[in-house]
Amino acid sequence: MSGNDFTRAPESPRTDPADGFPRGLWRAMDRYPPPGARGIAGRWRSPLRGPWLTSVYGAVLLAGLPLVIITGLLDYAAYSPQFGQAFPGDVGWLRLPPFDWPTRPSWLFRVTQGLHVTLGIILIPVVLAKLWSVIPKLFDWPPARSLAQVLERLSLLLLVGGILFQIGTGLLNIQYAYLFGFDFYTAHYFGAWVFTAAFVVHVALRLPRLVSALRSRPLRRELHTPTIRPEPPDPDGLVPARPDTATISRRGALTLVGGLSVLLAALTVGQTLDGVWRRTALLLPRGRQPGEGPNGFPVNRSAAAAGVQMTDGWRLTVRGKDREVTLGRAQLLAMRQHTVRLPIGCVEGWSTLQTWTGVRLRDLAALVGVSAPDSAHVRSLERAGLFNQATLQANQVLDGDSLLALRVNGADLSLDHGYPARVIVPALPGVHCTKWVADITFRSDA
């Protein structure tokens, strides 16, 4: 070992105490630090930092982030990637095994995407606190003493860059500020996989340390301790050599971070609620109620933006294998009507529960002689736009609550909500509940 060992942080317990290959390089770096590198080491003074506190934040993230990852992947599956209508399209093996997105429970998508966005936001203070707790490690000199440490540091760039990239793009997307200038779906989807890969590695390498650190001081006892003594010196060098006077206890720090999470939760959940509760999402776009009355619930794409106007001569074209029918609104209203209370939600995390009335999709299929449809292709009057058409799976067409809706909450649909007619299917992402429907083609292989 080199002579000036006392200046550097102790090695992690997993790595060999001796320098790895190429030894000369690490020693030379140790001997000739850049100006200021040694000075920084002594300036980390917070008596809060230590493996226990880091591990508590780590444990919360270990419990929460997998939920965010899985609900994100489920949201992708909800777009029926088998029809090539999930974005990004070509993801190779980086997806869940293919399956038909169910229609039951009808709140499934509302919950998966609501959880993805809300939990993602709630965890932001924990992520920032975790980064704060380990930031001295970033400035360690030499930055590595073996190839293993070089590689692990690179994987940490993927981990930290990954989580911050996901948080940043996600937050901008749900608030409609596309400042980044690249495709959100592509970036957020693949960013998630880069992060997930680095996360798995980090957990696999650090879990034993997390467990031992958590065992070193029982959480319950710590939560009853208002005192502020630093943790004992640790092999990772998180505990400062010369701790400053404490201004907050570990209990206080956890309360603060938890409080910030609660604050964010309180200002976010409103976008998944109806009535006055929606307004509690004070700082989010979906905290606003657009007007009063039966159509006074959030719109996802306005008719003006879609370039759709009110027309009198609208007729719906319904196609089967070898039959085609066109129907006006009056004819549709004369068919058997079905009323159902269904949520509609967006991948941006907001949702709303409304009462829809219209014709069952399976009745329309029967009208053109398709009793067992394999899929249905729905097209909108909207000319351009990523979601001016959608393909529905067999289970989505056949569900008794899947409608071509004509009315909502007892009134005609407003133009912004899809007048003359829109699709509503249980647990289907809102953008696939096509508005301003022009034609439906029922397909069957039989």
Place this chain on the structure above:
Amino acid sequence: MRELSARFRTGYGSSPRHLLLVVGAFAVTAWIVLRLAGEPTAGRMLLWFVGAAVAHDFVLFPVYALADRTLRRTVDARRAAPRSRPSVLNHVRFPALASGLLFLVYLPGILRQGRDTYLAATGLHRQSYLTRWLLVSAALFLLSGAWYVLRRARPRQGSRQDSSG
């Protein structure tokens, strides 16, 4: 065999499992990089990815650490008052931190970013949430201040948290 494993450990600096894991993560990343290399905006994505880490570590962290240090100095300097009084430090620090966090998280609404996409998506004109954010921040400071006054009214209980070290 054991000797080989020991030599690997010394040379590499950790176990073969360690190498396998990190190489696995790099393989996934490399596949994604190759997949995205053809996208015209690939460079921007990379910039935002690395930029996010850099912005946190070398901008956000130094800024809030420095702000906190300044706040501490100011509070310490003005604290000639008897020690039995609770420190005002955390009563400024907590709401300030909360307000800063809210600003970062809900920044597009507060600064009215993305007006056109907002209008297209919601059918509504984007209002500025700046006033709302200021009001929420003011409420947090007020709450924290009220709590401080309560603590001062019961000095013995309140001072315990600050004095030990």
